[in-house]
Amino acid sequence: MSQPTIAILMTAPSTFTFDETPNAGASADSLLFFPISLRLAGSRVLLVGGGEVAARKVRLLLRAKPRIEIVACELNEELSALCAAGRVRHLATDFAPSQVQGCRLVIAATDDRAVNRAVAAAADAANVPVNVVDDPEPSSFITPAIIDRAPLQVAISSGGAAPVLARRLRERIEAMLPGNFGRIAEFMHRMRGRVAAKYPAGERRAIWENFLDSPGAESLLRGDETAADLELQRLLDGGAASGQVFLVGAGPGDPDLLTFRALRLMQQADVVLYDRLLSPAILDLVRRDATRIFVGKQRSRHAVPQDEINTELVRLAREGKRVLRLKGGDPFIFGRGGEEIETLAAAGIPFQVVPGITAASGCAAYAGIPLTHRDYAQACIFVTGHARADGKLALNWPLLAQTGQTVVIYMGLGTLPQLCAQFIAYGLPAEWPAALVEEGTSSAQRVIAATLADLPAKVEAAQVSGASLLIVGEVVRLREKLGWFGARANATTQLAGSIDD
Numbered sequence: 362m363s364q365p366t367i368a369i370l371m372t373a374p375s376t377f378t379f380d381e382t383p384n385a386g387a388s389a390d391s392l393l394f395f396p397i398s399l400r401l402a403g404s405r406v407l408l409v410g411g412g413e414v415a416a417r418k419v420r421l422l423l424r425a426k427p428r429i430e431i432v433a434c435e436l437n438e439e440l441s442a443l444c445a446a447g448r449v450r451h452l453a454t455d456f457a458p459s460q461v462q463g464c465r466l467v468i469a470a471t472d473d474r475a476v477n478r479a480v481a482a483a484a485d486a487a488n489v490p491v492n493v494v495d496d497p498e499p500s501s502f503i504t505p506a507i508i509d510r511a512p513l514q515v516a517i518s519s520g521g522a523a524p525v526l527a528r529r530l531r532e533r534i535e536a537m538l539p540g541n542f543g544r545i546a547e548f549m550h551r552m553r554g555r556v557a558a559k560y561p562a563g564e565r566r567a568i569w570e571n572f573l574d575s576p577g578a579e580s581l582l583r584g585d586e587t588a589a590d591l592e593l594q595r596l597l598d599g600g601a602a603s604g605q606v607f608l609v610g611a612g613p614g615d616p617d618l619l620t621f622r623a624l625r626l627m628q629q630a631d632v633v634l635y636d637r638l639l640s641p642a643i644l645d646l647v648r649r650d651a652t653r654i655f656v657g658k659q660r661s662r663h664a665v666p667q668d669e670i671n672t673e674l675v676r677l678a679r680e681g682k683r684v685l686r687l688k689g690g691d692p693f694i695f696g697r698g699g700e701e702i703e704t705l706a707a708a709g710i711p712f713q714v715v716p717g718i719t720a721a722s723g724c725a726a727y728a729g730i731p732l733t734h735r736d737y738a739q740a741c742i743f744v745t746g747h748a749r750a751d752g753k754l755a756l757n758w759p760l761l762a763q764t765g766q767t768v769v770i771y772m773g774l775g776t777l778p779q780l781c782a783q784f785i786a787y788g789l790p791a792e793w794p795a796a797l798v799e800e801g802t803s804s805a806q807r808v809i810a811a812t813l814a815d816l817p818a819k820v821e822a823a824q825v826s827g828a829s830l831l832i833v834g835e836v837v838r839l840r841e842k843l844g845w846f847g848a849r850a851n852a853t854t855q856l857a858g859s860i861d862d
């Protein structure tokens with residue numbers, strides 16, 4: 362069974378397009394369909410046609426394990442391979458109406474309209490449901506756009522009225538459902554007996570609702586059945602669902618840069634602890650009912666000390682809450698995320714960490730400054746420009762002041778003059794390119810591209826005060842060619858230029 366086509370079928374992503382066909386010029390009644398899910402395992406399904414269109418239908422049908430018979434003079438390569446592997450049967454004849462007898466479904470997929478119509482007429486006469494591909498009028502059923510998270514399926518149909526709209530909707534739902542969502546359904550199916558043994562029918566639903574809100578469901582998504590099993594048992598023993606913490610990187614500002622997982626967990630949270638750097642547009646995406654707690658830190662004004670945040674996370678999770686710790690950028694890059702989860706790990710609280718796009722990647726991309734480049738930068742270093750308590754920078758200057766690399770400095774706005782002076786003192790030319798990106802990726806993004814010598818003055822003149830990232834290296838020059846983001850990109854070039862004058 363080493364047919365290449367079979368390998369493709371088995372490893373294909375769990376997403377299939379099965380677009381309904383347009384119902385052109387149809388009357389209102391002809392758009393009416395009743396959706397059902399049909400059991401096909403072991404049933405006879407007749408497919409008329411042996412080309413690509415037929416093959417597409419076969420690919421989908423096979424997942425439901427019917428006995429497929431294909432009527433066609435010739436089969437294309439894919440179908441021949443399936444036939445050779447014994448997965449479909451080939452009837453190498455012309456279509457004859459008697460072939461539809463005893464079938465559960467019939468699909469007409471030839472490129473000959475007259476043949477397709479004859480198939481539909483024969484199936485109708487025998488009361489067998491029939492679909493003519495791309496021709497809804499003679500079809501007694503149509504196939505929806507499918508999102509497959511077996512055993513869970515989402516089927517979308519506009520009755521053929523607007524297949525493109527149905528497909529758009531499919532894309533949106535697709536993004537909401539993690540690829541392994543089906544695992545939750547499988548688990549619930551397997552555990553049905555266990556729940557039924559302990560609770561009467563009326564109370565089971567509450568157990569499942571609680572389970573889906575618990576860390577158990579998340580455990581299944583990452584493939585940890587043992588943890589899910591323990592969580593379900595806890596609930597069955599009358600315990601409350603465990604709390605959990607989601608340490609989520611929200612990216613640098615543009616909500617479009619959130620990951621699917623970040624968004625999903627944001628929409629599950631009971632309470633959110635967030636930082637100063639989070640844009641209102643991102644906070645808007647957190648579940649409406651979630652309690653919002655601001656714990657932001659500013660360079661000089663500490664809103665909530667880190668150890669208080671750490672203990673607060675533990676306290677809230679112990680109350681059984683789903684706690685979202687939302688951080689700008691990536692939680693593990695200058696985000697103290699490590700310290701927060703150390704406390705959680707020590708307290709035995711379930712947690713997960715969701716990476717986010719860090720300011721360096723976000724700002725670089727939106728400013729048109731590639732962080733590495735074959736000709737200019739073979740390495741990229743991220744450092745913090747935050748001064749120690751004594752006001753000094755504790756940085757490895759001989760390492761940083763090198764050509765052939767890019768240095769990205771977080772939290773360096775306050776120490777910008779010092780930073781630029783040190784680069785020069787340690788040997789980089791005063792004309793070495795350097796840029797400051799303020800509020801990167803947001804609609805307020807400003808980029809000030811200059812040299813080590815004149816950047817501090819330009820930044821001061823521009824009255825920069827938002828979150829700012831410093832990028833030092835020859836790659837900064839590429840911005841002239843590669844800058845692409847927003848109307849402000851031009852405005853800021855002018856701004857930098859006007860200061861030059």
Ligand code: SAH
Pocket residue numbers: 613614638688689690691692693694695696718719720721724770771772773798799800801802803828829830831
């Ligand atoms: N964990 C975050 C960094 C937090 S430290 C991340 O991975 O991005 C805070 C510093 O990040 C700020 O002082 C600034 O230097 C930088 N920063 C974060 N968001 C930024 C943005 N949108 N534009 C410019 N700099 C940003």
